[in-house]
Amino acid sequence: MSSNSQVPSSQQKPLEKKLTLPSRETLSSLTSLPFVDTHTHLHYVLERLQSTPLRIDDYSTLRNTHFPSNLEFCINVLCDPETFAGDTLFPNTFMDWRVQASEPYIYLAAGVHPHNAKVYNDHIESLLLTILQHPKTVALGEIGLDYHYDNSPRDVQKQIFIRQLKKAVELDKPLVIHTREAEQDTYDILTTHVPPHWRIHVHCFTDSPEFAKRLIEFFPNLYIGITGVVTFGSAKNTQNVLRDVVPKSRFLLETDAPYMIPSKLNRNKKSNEKVAVCHSGMIPFIAQKIAEIKGVEIDEIMRLARENTRNMYGL
Numbered sequence: 396m397s398s399n400s401q402v403p404s405s406q407q408k409p410l411e412k413k414l415t416l417p418s419r420e421t422l423s424s425l426t427s428l429p430f431v432d433t434h435t436h437l438h439y440v441l442e443r444l445q446s447t448p449l450r451i452d453d454y455s456t457l458r459n460t461h462f463p464s465n466l467e468f469c470i471n472v473l474c475d476p477e478t479f480a481g482d483t484l485f486p487n488t489f490m491d492w493r494v495q496a497s498e499p500y501i502y503l504a505a506g507v508h509p510h511n512a513k514v515y516n517d518h519i520e521s522l523l524l525t526i527l528q529h530p531k532t533v534a535l536g537e538i539g540l541d542y543h544y545d546n547s548p549r550d551v552q553k554q555i556f557i558r559q560l561k562k563a564v565e566l567d568k569p570l571v572i573h574t575r576e577a578e579q580d581t582y583d584i585l586t587t588h589v590p591p592h593w594r595i596h597v598h599c600f601t602d603s604p605e606f607a608k609r610l611i612e613f614f615p616n617l618y619i620g621i622t623g624v625v626t627f628g629s630a631k632n633t634q635n636v637l638r639d640v641v642p643k644s645r646f647l648l649e650t651d652a653p654y655m656i657p658s659k660l661n662r663n664k665k666s667n668e669k670v671a672v673c674h675s676g677m678i679p680f681i682a683q684k685i686a687e688i689k690g691v692e693i694d695e696i697m698r699l700a701r702e703n704t705r706n707m708y709g710l
């Protein structure tokens with residue numbers, strides 16, 4: 396007899412789903428070609444796993460137990476100023492960026508996200524500059540404008556975006572851009588403050604095909620980042636951008652984990668299990684959808700993405 400039998404049915408909780416992650420066999424099943432997750436927040440992946448039975452405290456265990464063996468590198472993106480001080484606030488933990496940088500498969504990018512523009516100050520900038528000087532830091536970002544959430548006032552977002560763009564040019568760092576529902580302002584600011592030849596990764600692209608086209612035409616070394624969003628039925632913009640605008644030489648594969656689990660991995664409504672979090676090992680399921688949209692084999696997408704990653708990041 397279940398212990399719930401004495402509780403009126405209206406008070407019974409729905410069955411809690413068991414949190415799991417896909418097996419390495421599942422993640423290895425689509426392709427054996429090497430790949431890079433060009434944009435992820437692995438420290439938040441580990442943070443989320445802390446509240447599940449799958450507690451993992453370190454990056455090598457995460458890789459060895461959950462990523463397929465063809466994952467080569469991840470670019471871990473630090474965009475919250477709190478993580479810039481990880482080496483003093485959370486030393487020797489997975490939140491410490493120096494711990495991340497010491498992991499052979501992890502590279503870093505750092506910049507203040509538009510959501511956090513309102514807290515930007517000289518102290519935060521000096522912490523940011525320290526991370527940018529580390530040899531494993533391959534880009535400045537994600538920085539930009541987000542008029543969907545408007546978590547910081549728009550004039551502050553613009554001012555902090557420009558300030559960081561100037562730093563990137565001064566320090567000769569490639570850029571990672573976050574832009575959402577701010578097409579004209581993003582275009583105007585980038586074309587005014589960044590030289591046309593600059594290497595730019597516009598990450599998790601969800602805006603219009605026209606905007607993607609203008610960016611690609613103005614900046615010959617600009618790449619469009621494609622996340623698990625492309626697998627969602629609702630992601631018509633991203634699918635159209637890929638089909639009609641983005642040449643094969645101008646896209647990158649990224650998860651933006653812990654967000655946006657590719658739909659095929661997440662679709663198991665009947666089962667009592669739920670995928671706990673998105674992570675870098677899921678990249679092949681994004682490539683599979685891109686291959687379908689482009690009408691080519693998945694291994695061609697894997698090869699192109701690997702080469703585009705080399706051109707953008709030198710990795």
Ligand SMILES: [Zn+2]
Pocket residue numbers: 434435436472537598651
């Ligand atoms: Zn991100």
